[in-house]
Amino acid sequence: MIKKDLALQLAPQVIDMVRARSMRAGEPLREQTLAQALGVSRSPIRRVFALLAEWNLATQEPNRGYFLKQDAGEIQASAFPLASDPFEDFYLRVVDDILAGEIPSHFFEAQLLRRYEVPRGQLLKVLNRLAGEAMVERKPGQGWELKDFVHNTKAHIQSYRFRMAIEPAALLEPGYQVNQAAFASARQQQQALIDGGINTLSRAQLFQIGAQFHELIVQCSGNVFFIDALRQQNQLRRFMGYKANIDRSRLVTQCQEHIHLLDLIESGHREEAAQFLWRHLDEVGRLKTHQGILPKNDGI
Numbered sequence: 001m002i003k004k005d006l007a008l009q010l011a012p013q014v015i016d017m018v019r020a021r022s023m024r025a026g027e028p029l030r031e032q033t034l035a036q037a038l039g040v041s042r043s044p045i046r047r048v049f050a051l052l053a054e055w056n057l058a059t060q061e062p063n064r065g066y067f068l069k070q071d072a073g074e075i076q077a078s079a080f081p082l083a084s085d086p087f088e089d090f091y092l093r094v095v096d097d098i099l100a101g102e103i104p105s106h107f108f109e110a111q112l113l114r115r116y117e118v119p120r121g122q123l124l125k126v127l128n129r130l131a132g133e134a135m136v137e138r139k140p141g142q143g144w145e146l147k148d149f150v151h152n153t154k155a156h157i158q159s160y161r162f163r164m165a166i167e168p169a170a171l172l173e174p175g176y177q178v179n180q181a182a183f184a185s186a187r188q189q190q191q192a193l194i195d196g197g198i199n200t201l202s203r204a205q206l207f208q209i210g211a212q213f214h215e216l217i218v219q220c221s222g223n224v225f226f227i228d229a230l231r232q233q234n235q236l237r238r239f240m241g242y243k244a245n246i247d248r249s250r251l252v253t254q255c256q257e258h259i260h261l262l263d264l265i266e267s268g269h270r271e272e273a274a275q276f277l278w279r280h281l282d283e284v285g286r287l288k289t290h291q292g293i294l295p296k297n298d299g300i
Contacts, residue, residue: 007047012208013038013132014048015057019072019231029058029066039128073219073227088202090118091126098135098146105146106139134235159233160285166229167214167281168274170221171265178266182216187262189213190255198251206251213258217265217277254284 014034029049031042038045049066052058057075058066093116097103103112112123127144130136136144148155170176189209198206211234218230257280264273 006044007051010038010040010044011048011051013129014045014052015072015075016132016235018068019075021072022228023068023072025068025070027068028064029068031065038132039124073224087122087126088204090116090122091129092203094126094130103146106143107145108143156237157285159237160281163214163230163233164278164281164285166226167218168278170218170223170226170230171270171274171277173221173223173226175222176220176270177222179216179220183262183266186213186216187259190258190262193255194252198248198255206248210254217261250287254280 014029017034017037018029029052031045031049034048035042035045049058049060053060053066057069059069060066094103094112109120109123109127112127113120116123127136127138131138134147136146139145190213193201193206193209201209215227215230215234218226221227257276261273261277261280264270264276
């Protein structure tokens, strides 16, 4: 069970990497490449490949390995389940300390080992996860550093302004096509959050659901530039999403607005949906700024 839980935890990260590389159906999935990128051995990556095959996202060929079964851009969030990270509490503790400015922009593993008193293997798993989320990076030689985006308030505000420009525009693309199955799944997921999931899922899982919802809306535009741009923004804003999700009471309203947005799109009122989405993003961005969710350090 532990082994499968680890594979479930790693699977979304593998899918994110597949998407980042814009891989096409038929391309091979390389164990060594993904294992090195995620800081794990090849065995759990092999189990991830087996899960991808189970979810009909990959296929195994005898004596050749695993191959992607569909283009990365076509993989829907509903195709795979969410999983909890066994180190979630420690991971979020590190996230909170980074956001609070308790961890310097340049640091060494030894500093964090003294601070947290955890095994080095556990610390490395968390640091590698943060690196995979583009929040930290290993410096040449020794040490790690935080990405500038983490403590740059202006960049976070600009991120929301950028999303307000591209997400409503994606809704107005002439080739926009509703994915009925994915919309139905998203609707069920948002309702499940309203019915109590908001209070039981981890911050990381809540962020993942929200990010995948917005990716789905944009993905139906068929415009690869909009899709890639939004995925990059979601990667960058992950930390702020984790901090924002500490206050869960306001998430009910956001989920209700998500469902209303689906209603507008499915009823063919895409212009109204675009205007509603713009206001939704503007309100959420302002709320985070006014409540101090965005970082106070300007990064200068």
